[in-house]
Amino acid sequence: MKLLLKEILPIFSQIMNELGIDTKVWEKQIGRSTVVDHGDISFPCHILSRHLRKSPEQISKDIVEGFGNKLSHVAEISNLSGFVNFKAKKNWISEKTSALYKDDRVGIKKLKSTKVVVDYSAPNVAKEMHVGHLRSTVIGDAIVRMLDFQGHQVIRENHIGDWGTPFGMLIEHLIDLGEDLAITELNVGDLDSFYKQARLKFNSDSDFAEKSRKRVVLLQSSDTETLRLWTLLVDESMKYFNEIYQILGVLLTDDDLMGESQYQKLLPMVVERLSENDLLEKSDGADVIFLEGWHNRDGEPLPIIIRKNDGGYNYSTTDLACIIDRVIRKNDGGYNYSTTDLACIIDRVERLDCDTLLYVVGTPQKQHFEMIFQAATKANFIDSNKTATHINFGSVLGKDGKILKSREGNAVKLLDLLNEAISRAKSVIEEKNPEIKGSEREKVARIVGIGAVKYADLSTDRTKDYVFDWERMLSFEGNTAPYLQYAYARISSIFEKWNGQLTSLNNQKIVCQTLEEQKLCRQLLQFSEKFEESINSYSPHTLCNHIFSIASSFATFYENCQIINTNDESTTLSRLAICDLTGRQIELGLDLLGIHAPMRM
Numbered sequence: 001m002k003l004l005l006k007e008i009l010p011i012f013s014q015i016m017n018e019l020g021i022d023t024k025v026w027e028k029q030i031g032r033s034t035v036v037d038h039g040d041i042s043f044p045c046h047i048l049s050r051h052l053r054k055s056p057e058q059i060s061k062d063i064v065e066g067f068g069n070k071l072s073h074v075a076e077i078s079n080l081s082g083f084v085n086f087k088a089k090k091n092w093i094s095e096k097t098s099a100l101y102k103d104d105r106v107g108i109k110k111l112k113s114t115k116v117v118v119d120y121s122a123p124n125v126a127k128e129m130h131v132g133h134l135r136s137t138v139i140g141d142a143i144v145r146m147l148d149f150q151g152h153q154v155i156r157e158n159h160i161g162d163w164g165t166p167f168g169m170l171i172e173h174l175i176d177l178g179e180d181l182a183i184t185e186l187n188v189g190d191l192d193s194f195y196k197q198a199r200l201k202f203n204s205d206s207d208f209a210e211k212s213r214k215r216v217v218l219l220q221s222s223d224t225e226t227l228r229l230w231t232l233l234v235d236e237s238m239k240y241f242n243e244i245y246q247i248l249g250v251l252l253t254d255d256d257l258m259g260e261s262q263y264q265k266l267l268p269m270v271v272e273r274l275s276e277n278d279l280l281e282k283s284d285g286a287d288v289i290f291l292e293g294w295h296n297r298d299g300e301p302l303p304i305i306i307r308k309n310d311g312g313y314n315y316s317t318t319d320l321a322c323i324i325d326r327v328i329r330k331n332d333g334g335y336n337y338s339t340t341d342l343a344c345i346i347d348r349v350e351r352l353d354c355d356t357l358l359y360v361v362g363t364p365q366k367q368h369f370e371m372i373f374q375a376a377t378k379a380n381f382i383d384s385n386k387t388a389t390h391i392n393f394g395s396v397l398g399k400d401g402k403i404l405k406s407r408e409g410n411a412v413k414l415l416d417l418l419n420e421a422i423s424r425a426k427s428v429i430e431e432k433n434p435e436i437k438g439s440e441r442e443k444v445a446r447i448v449g450i451g452a453v454k455y456a457d458l459s460t461d462r463t464k465d466y467v468f469d470w471e472r473m474l475s476f477e478g479n480t481a482p483y484l485q486y487a488y489a490r491i492s493s494i495f496e497k498w499n500g501q502l503t504s505l506n507n508q509k510i511v512c513q514t515l516e517e518q519k520l521c522r523q524l525l526q527f528s529e530k531f532e533e534s535i536n537s538y539s540p541h542t543l544c545n546h547i548f549s550i551a552s553s554f555a556t557f558y559e560n561c562q563i564i565n566t567n568d569e570s571t572t573l574s575r576l577a578i579c580d581l582t583g584r585q586i587e588l589g590l591d592l593l594g595i596h597a598p599m600r601m
């Protein structure tokens with residue numbers, strides 16, 4: 001509990017000073033207690049034994065004595081088995097929660113704004129969006145929302161895979177099918193079969209393969225008709241992707257599209273700047289970069305291929321272009337990347353700048369990004385004031401522990417998956433609350449179903465794999481979206497029953513009487529620090545876990561403490577304020593994760 005630590009530290013550091021202990025020795029050791037019953041903050045004294053030549057028990061006694069009465073209004077200070085424990089006092093908790101109640105940002109500070117690009121979702125045109133893209137979309141969106149709430153200027157970029165050699169065969173397949181039929185296939189979201197058919201023909205029919213190769217050349221030389229067909233492919237795929245974004249309720253729109261195709265004109269400049277920095281080398285006719293520390297399985301140096309021996313560029317080159325672009329674009333809206341403008345560009349890099357570049361992409365691309373960032377730093381595309389971070393994530397597994405597949409063994413069609421979530425949620429709601437009917441039921445089912453899918457993803461440590469499990473994610477028990485949404489709905493219903501005005505609670509003083517109130521308020525006081533912890537490590541699950549702790553403490557409070565029907569008006573008002581603050585935090589927490597909370601369910 002940071003608030004409590006803030007009270008403790010001045011006195012604690014004075015005591016340490018008197019004992020002659022350097023700040024470095026203790027500052028990282030004093031922190032949140034691991035055993036909640038012992039206190040809120042603890043300090044393990046054994047780390048001082050060597051310095052003071054005393055037993056931890058003795059040291060802990062001395063420290064408690066050192067505090068004397070100095071914090072008697074704030075915390076109980078005790079020693080146990082060589083630990084000093086600080087436990088916040090009831091009055092202090094009441095006072096701090098009352099102050100928090102008045103803050104409409106529930107304690108979360110606005111920061112000095114920085115410019116952040118978040119690269120997320122990034123599905124590939126004419127290919128089914130897979131669960132990995134779902135993760136990227138959901139995690140990326142939560143991060144965007146959290147950064148935005150902190151006051152940063154967040155630029156969303158959807159780096160769709162809309163360029164490269166496969167487009168030759170895709171366009172030829174589109175011509176073979178006829179535009180109308182092709183559009184129909186793409187429209188119903190049958191992207192995988194479209195792609196597979198094209199691939200099959202490419203592999204088995206040499207005429208088709210030859211035509212496809214020629215088509216790539218036409219595409220690269222901006223042939224009008226080829227570009228028109230290419231646009232058709234992109235637009236039709238985007239219709240499908242947008243449908244998914246809309247159901248998911250993510251912030252991405254067409255304005256955020258910044259696909260690979262957008263960087264093609266920058267690629268020659270990448271080569272130019274890399275060679276200016278003496279980074280390019282020839283290897284088997286290709287232009288490559290060799291970086292320190294990278295080897296393949298045979299122990300040979302592993303290059304980043306910038307330009308292949310046929311003159312073509314690839315994914316890595318695009319990503320380097322993308323870094324330059326993210327660092328320099330958007331001051332005057334225009335590109336002006338001719339050779340003579342290089343000096344000007346470098347000036348802009350140093351002057352304009354996106355401070356932070358985030359890439360929400362699966363763990364399999366870890367090495368790619370490490371190498372790209374290393375190369376970009378070496379080539380001075382990013383300097384030490386800027387950070388580029390790969391926000392990696394694990395896979396979604398089926399119950400069999402293997403990558404999630406449809407029943408037929410194909411990649412899961414995301415649209416089907418989301419619709420199934422909604423229909424399953426509908427049955428759950430029907431069973432739990434038959435009073436909710438008609439369009440309200442539809443609406444709530446959507447909120448609960450989609451919330452469940454998103455929350456299941458966000459609440460596991462993103463670097464780990466997780467098992468996709470309908471029953472668990474839709475359960476009203478445990479760390480799930482429905483559990484949190486239900487807590488919120490319960491709070492809404494308390495206010496519906498109460499015949500007072502919410503505004504009359506403004507400036508309401510909160511007075512904790514029972515242990516349950518104290519426990520809940522302790523959680524409420526930690527909302528902002530958990531939020532910060534979560535965004536600082538780009539780990540939405542930290543925020544999820546905390547909202548879950550709030551909701552669980554609320555459940556115990558609700559079971560044990562009368563709220564409306566107390567004999568004492570001031571107790572009622574104080575408890576209502578606690579409910580209101582709880583509701584606001586759950587609602588905000590879910591909102592920052594991109595999840596709604598219905599008033600009843």
Ligand code: ARG
Pocket residue numbers: 119122123124159160161319322359361
């Ligand atoms: N389209 C790529 C894929 O599906 C992900 C792109 C991620 N972003 C990037 N800047 N490389 O694997």
